[in-house]
Amino acid sequence: MPAPNAIIPDKLARLIASASAPRVVDLRDGVAECIPGSTFPAHPDPTGWGYAAGSAVVTVDADGNGSAVAAAAILRSEGVAAEVLEGGFAAWAAGALPTVSLAHLPPRHVDGRTWWVTRARPKVDRIACPWLIRRFVDPEARFLFVAPGEVLTVATQQQAEPFDVAEEGVFWSHRGERCTFDVMVEAFGLEKHEPLMRLAAIVRGADTDRLDQVPEAAGLLAISLGLSRIHSDDHVQLEAGMVVYDALYRWCRDAQGEKHNWSSHQPSRGKASA
Structure with missing residues (x-):
């Protein structure tokens, strides 16, 4: 089981690239690749990251035991539903889960956005x-x-x-x-x-x-x-x-294996009792 206030890589992998995915905040420096959808804070103070109370955030560091733990705790004190990625980016990579190469990422504007x-x-x-x-x-x-x-x-x-x-x-x-x-x-x-x-x-x-x-x-x-x-x-x-x-x-x-026709979603009829 994951530690309290932590999320395992496989569970996060099921959430990424969806409209309801948590914001993934990567706290590592000078990285060449990251978890899909990651953001990189412009300053170290989590209270200034602008996440509203109730929003979902996952903090990521190298191994899940560094700055991500404190950052998530601070965010939770602000009412943010913050979790740490258990095992950090190392666990994500070890699971052969998708990563994004940052080699061709355009420079960010002063607002932090591309x-x-x-x-x-x-x-x-x-x-x-x-x-x-x-x-x-x-x-x-x-x-x-x-x-x-x-x-x-x-x-x-x-x-x-x-x-x-x-x-x-x-x-x-x-x-x-x-x-x-x-x-x-x-x-x-x-x-x-x-x-x-x-x-x-x-x-x-x-x-x-x-x-x-x-x-x-x-x-x-x-x-x-x-x-x-x-x-x-x-x-x-x-x-x-x-x-x-x-x-x-x-x-x-x-969902490629799911079929849909007139009978595919009909409830099964049990045999009549003798």
């Missing part, structure tokens, strides 16, 4: 990529949507990372038959996470009009085009799209 910019009126890739970033890389990431010809100008002016634009020198863009979502999965070191690889195939098929790749690609394209017609505000559309990708990810992770 900023990204892309073309307005998103369809597939430009919703899928923000979902991936917010769920696995930076939960507080800011996204800017502008006219296609303004992407690089805004990127320079606002120090925002451009993505999904066909411009020379843009790292986050299509490469051959791979879409931008594929590039991000690989660059952030998530290519061994099977649910994401299943999702990447769906996104690729929908975004590149290769709907024969996987059956779900046509459905994602239809939903994406419908969302773009329902919402005139790109940010409102992004929030609606987050729910779609949350559902697709969960299906890719643990």
Whole structure:
């Protein structure tokens, strides 16, 4: 059993990349990889991290016996539901659980968030990529949507990372038959996470009009085009799209084997008694 006010890696792994996931606060310095969705506090005082009473937080250090213990205790004194990752990052890594490579993470703004910019009126890739970033890389990431010809100008002016634009020198863009979502999965070191690889195939098929790749690609394209017609505000559309990708990810992770038809959920009828 985990220690009091601690969470084991396997349990946390079931929560990451979901809308209800706790905030994972990594207290290690100079790290090259982290747990998906991790944040890194700008200063050491937990009372200034801005978490509201009742919010859920998991603190992480190297082995679960260092600064994370005190930080979680201080947060609990503020009414935050804070737990320590039992065994720290070492236990997470030992369990071969998903990690995010920080090698290609853009510099953070003074607000502690990464900023990204892309073309307005998103369809597939430009919703899928923000979902991936917010769920696995930076939960507080800011996204800017502008006219296609303004992407690089805004990127320079606002120090925002451009993505999904066909411009020379843009790292986050299509490469051959791979879409931008594929590039991000690989660059952030998530290519061994099977649910994401299943999702990447769906996104690729929908975004590149290769709907024969996987059956779900046509459905994602239809939903994406419908969302773009329902919402005139790109940010409102992004929030609606987050729910779609949350559902697709969960299906890719643990619902592929479930069938649904007229009889699959009917209660079983016992034999009549003699």
